[in-house]
Amino acid sequence: MPVTEPVLTRRIPTAPWGDPRDRRIIGYDEYVRTGGYETLRRALTMDPSSLVQTVKESELRGRGGAGFPCGLKWTFLPPPDGNRRYLAINCDEAEPGTFKDRLLCDYDPHLVLEGIAITCWACRLDTAYFFIRGEYHHQAKIVERAIREAYEKGVFGGRGLMQACDFKVDCHMHRGAGAYICGEETGLLEAVEGRRGWPRLKPPFPAVKGLFGRPTIVNNVETLAAVVPIVDRGAAWWKSMGTASSIGAPGSYGPKLMGVSGHVNRPGVYECDLGIPLRKLVDEFAGGMRAGRRFKGAIAGGVSMGILGPDQFDAEMDFDIGRRYDVMGLGTACPTIFDDQTDMVAVARNISRFFSNESCGQCTPCREGAQWMYRLLCRIEEGDATTKDLDLLNELAGSMGIIPGTTICGLADGHNWAVRTILNKYWAEFAGRVKPSYHGLTVSAGRADGVSSARIVGATGA
Amino acid sequence: MAWIVKPSATMKTPGRAEPYLTADHRAQYERDILPRYADRQGALLPILHDIQHRHHCIPWQAMREVAEFLGIAPSEVLDVVSFYEEFTTEDHRRGKYTIGICQSIACEVCGHPALLDHLRARLGIEPHETTDDGRFTLLAMECLGACEGAPCALINEDRHDNLTIERLDALLDRLP
Secondary structure, X not given: OOXXXXXXXXXXXXXXXOOHHHOOOOOHHHHHHOOOOHHHXXXXXXXXXXXXXXXHHOXXXXXXXXXOEHHHHHHOOOOOOOOOOEEEEEEOOOOOOOOHHHHHHHHOHHHHHHHHHHHHHHHOOOEEEEEEOOOOHHHHHHHHHHHHHHHHOOOOOXXXXXXXXXXXXEEEEEEOOOOHHHHOHHHHHHHHOOOOOOOOOOOOOOOOOOHHHOOEEEEEXXXXXXXXXXXXXXXXXXXXXXXXXXXXXXXXXXXXXEEEEEOXXXXXXXXXXXXXXXXXXXXXXXXXXXXXXXXXXXXOOOHHHOEEOOOOOOOXXXXXXXXXXXXXXXXXXXXXXXXXXXXXXXXHHHHHHHHHHHOOOOOHHHHHHHHHHHHHHHHHHOOOOEHHHHHHHHHHHHOOOOOOXXXXXXXXXXXXXXXXXXXXXXXXXXXXXXXXXXXXEEEEOXXXXXXXXXXXXEEOOO | OOOXXXXXXXXXXXXXXXOOOOHHHHHHHHHHHHHHOOOHHHHHHHHXXXXXHHHOOEOHXXXXXXXHHHOOOHHHHHXXXXXXXXXXXXXXXXXXXXXXXXXXXXXXXXXXXXXXXXXXXXXXXXXXEEOOOOOEEEEEEOOOOOHHHOOXXXXXXXXXXXXXXXXXXXXXXXXX
16 A cells, blocks of 8 residues: 555655645654654553564564664564663665655654654663764754753653653764764764774674673664654554565565655655655656656665666565565665666766775775776776676676675675676676777688697787 | 874874863863763764864874873774774864765766866865865765755755855855
């Protein structure tokens, strides 16, 4: 069933239900006036384990990119032992093409804070760190003000709402400082602990040993915002939206914020049901292709997911997209659309530059491989490469990441998938830019002494 | 993320008599920041943000003072400063205005290269350089998370969307 009313964007005017020009920051008073913090009030009267059960039944999958079932993650926590347990909120939205969490921080921060408070109650967590990327200066100020308001009104800090159930939650802002890798959950934890954001080896997983060596849940902003309507209206209602999996995988339920960018007429964040075809998202929500041009391809959801080719415009935007359309996955569901005048070699070069800049330097295959791939792609773009460089590129890309088992985190997998999918889906375009790498061979047959006289005549394409 | 290799045993770093972390700063950090974290090192990023904001760089001496204040080694502070792009050492002091042009994919296909070329010509510097008068630092940044407004740029802490060369010029002309 499609989404019939705005859920996460209830207070943020978004097409087709509202006009984005009417957007404004929803403060505490307005949030409460429109029914805010009622769900938290009700949740506090309920048994925490029943809340975890509700979220588990809703089959809410993480909105940060990996799509891991949120309720399942929560059940990995060990039972409380009286010491500190943490929630880390991942707002390090640095993946190129992704800008959906910014919408919630920009206009409705209290929805996220309510989700944080409910999650802390459900999982018995007492300290939350709102990790926001360094470049989100404006958003950090808005969220910080909202946190202050929430403290004053007794959402956090153990007075007011939480007092009755003898529970205290602290929520602190922690700003990143310009490192994409801090969006990786363990890199984020390192950054909160005041170190360089080098991802940790897993296991132990953060739920067992996370921040300061204590159990920690890491959730994306949108996931936490989705907890509020799920607890409010139940798992069955949530599952009435979205789509079941057609290939036997966990379903893709609920609405999802999708940020469309690139060559479309009305780029922006829209709230759609999971499973909406990309064509419909572009034509009905984003106003169609810019200047009436034809669709050439789209980044599935953040550059690390790879690309949807020219014949995949009808791909359904759900968590099965990876297996059905040969990309890594749905990612953050923020597609960047390219029209028919886009140079795909330049797209690959740009993405490769991003990953080579943002590789944290911890694992050699990623640190060195990223640089090599970027240089190779620059050479291909300048017309200075040969056919075998394309194979080398494929081989290099395929050698780095968690999937081939050579790195600690998934950053290199993102690079790997982005480059390989672009290369393979637009092979002709790449092949047209390179010189043939074979050496022409002339054989003068029929010599009287029977010795063949093979002669290398040099690269023919040069 | 740059890898800076320097002979640490013989490296001399500048300092000054007056401390960067005054008693007031220390008291403020103790009151506002340190209680948030389970150990003192947790406060490192917020403190570095504060210093970077005040001095447009993290001076070498400030790194030593922060290390002493938090009870960690100065090398651990440098470790963090050299990792994060927002923190810069004294020899890469940022200008009064830092102009960060987004160069990621949506901005590239919507025309950021023209903006960057224009700023190169206008300011006479390459990305990651600062003008001689210390007024402007030009950065080519990775995705600013505003792809719906591509091409976009950050000027200090303010983001500007849907930029054209004319709009960018007008913005720079208005800076005090």
